[in-house]
Amino acid sequence: MQALVYHGPGRKQWESKPDPKLEHPADAIVQIDTATICGTDLHILKGDVPTCAEGRTLGHEAVGTVVETGDGVENVRQGDRVLVSCISACGRCRYCREAMYGQCQSGGGWILGHLVDGTQAELTRIPFADNSLYKVPEGLSDEQVLFLSDILPTGFEVGVLNGNVRPGDVVAVVGAGPVGLAAMMTARLYGPSRVVAIDKADSRLEKARSQFGADVTVNSDADDPAEVVMGLTDGLGADVAIEAVGIPQTFELCTDLVRPGGRVANVGVHGHPATLHLETLWIRNITITTGLVDTRSTPTLLRLVSENRLDPQPFATHRFTLDQMMDAYQVFADAAKTNALKVVLTRS
Ligand SMILES: [Zn+2]
Ligand SMILES: [Zn+2]
Secondary structure (H helix, E strand, O other), X not given: OEEEEEOOOOOEEEEEOOOOOOOOOOOEEEEEEEEEOOHHHHHHHHOOOOOOOOOOEOOOOEEEEEEEEOOOOOOOOOOOEEEEOOOEOOOOOHHXXXXXXXXXXXXXXXXXXXXXXXXXXXEEEEOOHHHHEEEOOOOOOHHHHHHHOOHHHHHHHHHHHOOOOOOOOEEEEEOOOHHHHHHHHHHHHHOOOEXXXXXXXXXXXXXXHHHOOOOEEXXXXXXXXXXXXXXXXXXXXXXXXXXXXXXXXXXXXXXHHEEEEEEEEEOOOOOOOOOOOHHHHHHHOOEEEOOOOOOXXXXXXXXXXXXXXXOOHHHEEEEEEHHHHHHHHHHHHOHHHHOOOEEEEEOO
16 A cells, blocks of 8 residues: 655655554554645654654544454444544543543554554554544535544644633634634634634634634734733633644733633643743633543534534645645645645545
């Protein structure tokens, strides 16, 4: 088969590789029909994820068809169309039993395209298939469900649910990349009074407003986000501030934007320490949450897409076939110029 293989920082190739085989009774082999690329894949390629070994097939987001299952697999069968979750779950350990699958202690968690070979390939082996694959509801296209592998549950769980967004809230989302936009889209499920999108790229802010549910947009190079948010809230601040960038400045901005008693939900993947201004925060009853996605909301999100309550398709901005993987990476990595949100690669 062909697969996108990581060969150390800055090096990758779409190349031939042996077909994956069942290695454990809980495994399934899935033919990849539709895949996408994640910002995390770019982090790996920069060398930010040293736990990812050279020779690893990248990717943790896909929709496919089950071609083979191990003896222990009960929930899916050969021929089933399935959504591959970015999080694998044993379903049995202490964390899995609390639906905190991202912290699975038995070899699950974020392993695909990281600790085991991933989904940017023609075939992939899915460990713990019963708890890591979801049947695609009848009538839905691959593209309608693809972004439920990762960005939708991440924005929803780590942003909206951790931030405890409630009806009437003013929700400020710092970062209008795919995950920030996913947080805006799913925040709307809770009836906020205002969703404020903050970013430095006008093209992304425009998309946030026209397609992802932002009511107010702020280009932080042109305007002071704190001033705008204070102006909207009688000087109090946002009820919830969601950090979806992953740099110290944006985290610190979130702690400036939030009202006393409010919540800061950090979604961004951080590579450097940020300053926690406890000297000003301690007296203001601020709650700060962090987290890796668990994908416990995936069944709920699938139901919402099925019932037309959520439409993730605007995330798809560029389309390729799987064997155009290298071109797709280039377009995705150059998002500032190409305006790419998510690239969709389909089996030709
Ligand atoms: Zn991802
Ligand atoms: Zn587990």
